[in-house]
Amino acid sequence: MTAGMSRRRVLGAGVGIGAGIAAGVVGGGVAQAADAGRAVAITGATVIDGTGSGPRRDVTVLVRGERIAAIGSAREVRVPADAEVVDGRGKFVVPGFVDAHVHGSGQEQIDLPLFLANGVTTVRDMNGQPLLYGWRDRIEAGTLAGPRMVVASPIVDGDPSLLAGLGSPYVEVADAREARAAVRAAVAGGADFIKVYVRLTPEAYHAIADECRTLGVTFVGHTPDAIPLAEASAAGQRSFEHIYTGWFDTAGAETEIRRRLAGISVGAGEYNSWFQQTHPLEVLAARTFDPVRARAVFGRLAADGAHQVPTLTQHRVFDLPESVTEHDDRLRYLPAATRDGWQAQLEQIYLAGRTPQEEAEHRELFRARMRWTGAAHRAGVPVLAGTDTGTAFVYPGFSLHDELANLVEAGLSPMRALRAGTSAPARFLHKPDVGTVRRTAIADLAVLDADPLADIRNTRRIHAVVVRGRLIDADHRERMLDDVEAAASGGALPARLAGCACTPV
Secondary structure, eight states: OEEEOOOOSSSOTTOOSSOOOOOSOOOOOOSOOOOTTSOEEEEEEEEOOSSSOOOEEEEEEEEETTEEEEEEOTTTOOOOTTOEEEEOTTOEEEEOEEEEEEOOOSOTTTHHHHHHHTTEEEEEESSOOHHHHHHHHHHHHTSSOSOEEEEBOSEEEOSSOTTTTTTOOEEEOOSHHHHHHHHHHHHHTTOSBEEEOTTOOHHHHHHHHHHHHHHTOOEEEOOOTTSOHHHHHHHTOOEEESSSGGGGGGBTTHHHHHHHHHTOOOOTTOHHHHHHHHHHHHHHHHHTBOHHHHHHHHHHHHHHTOEEEOOHHHHHHHHOGGGOOTTOGGGGGSOHHHHHHHHHHIIIIISTTOOHHHHHHHHHHHHHHHHHHHHHHHTTOOBOOOOOBTBTTOOTTHHHHHHHHHHHHHTOOHHHHHHHTTHHHHHHTTOTTSSSOOTTSBOOEEEESSOTTTOGGGGGOEEEEEETTEEEOHHHHHHHHHHHHHHHHTOOOOGGGGSOOOOOO
């Protein structure tokens, strides 16, 4: 078993293969939040509670401490005279958002405030290491401002790993003994769950599954090349990230695909080679999608309680690179090293060697990924909103709203998409006190200027955020964004960045 933490060869500072920890701006928290002792009241708003129930109109939400104390009409809820009041008339209160697939860049003055400013109050980070475990614990203790974090193990991959030399924390395992040891070491080191990767052998994979059952730990991740999706679900894998080899199970040509997949040979760090070799198999899977096979596979996942995290935002970038623009206003919140690293990642890892025919096929694949996601949802597979933030041109906080729009485009209703980004991942992460707007729940809330059920893109129209009962009002939110821009540009950081006032991945 070997652990990999080598320097980036290709990606430059600021980015890894969906996981790297950047050596960028690192500092304290975000702008000063509201006084923890004061109640917060949002008055006259429409509440969409994240459970699927219909909207409640002209409602006051009262927050005391870190929890919701009352929800009701103005007659039913008394607002304390000294409460901080948000005028909710014409506004919509929804649960704080959950991004179920992120990779922290290691830049606390960039990532963490961008999540909060976008109403993302919980994240699941998919590539753990001590820095991120430290963030998680400091946020929980109230000494660092940020979304609550649930953090993975270092990625557990086969030997040789696709991640070798690319800057991502990973562990290579060659057999069952090494696989079990990797699980035990990750849990002892602070991981909340185990993440598996592409090149695991069946022996190592099933040893990981067995060790996780023994320790009572969840394991999630990619669908390894050698393990069919239904087999992985039956083994206990509880979320499947992206849509790569996982959809081979639903192809009429699965037998041919698996024969060709078994013949793929890639060396350490040969990520581009893996993409090049699996690309024609993805095209074949998309073109031979079999609804009958799909119903059986999706039924298996639904029965097992497995979840799909399609990360359509990431797929859009890699399948449709023309969607990336140098004029994206969100780039101003990122250091130049991150922007350059993203461009290098896109060009050298994902696009290198792509022919005009393959460009057309990738456009076809993106449409097929959308259809596959919709089919999984209709068959009862819980879909979670995750972005793959940290990979090229997938932005902390902002991209969660892109993913919600992608899910609606894929066939989810706005209500279902909203739940995929709030209550569903909260439940999956065993955090029943977040992800909903109800009395006694943790007060993680987003206040929107327009109705997300009328147009899911309205989740971007954030007026205010509440994080564990602390109000980030409109002015405060703008200051946070200004501070991030200053940090990204390398300017002097405002004094309020030196400490943390919020007590909220």
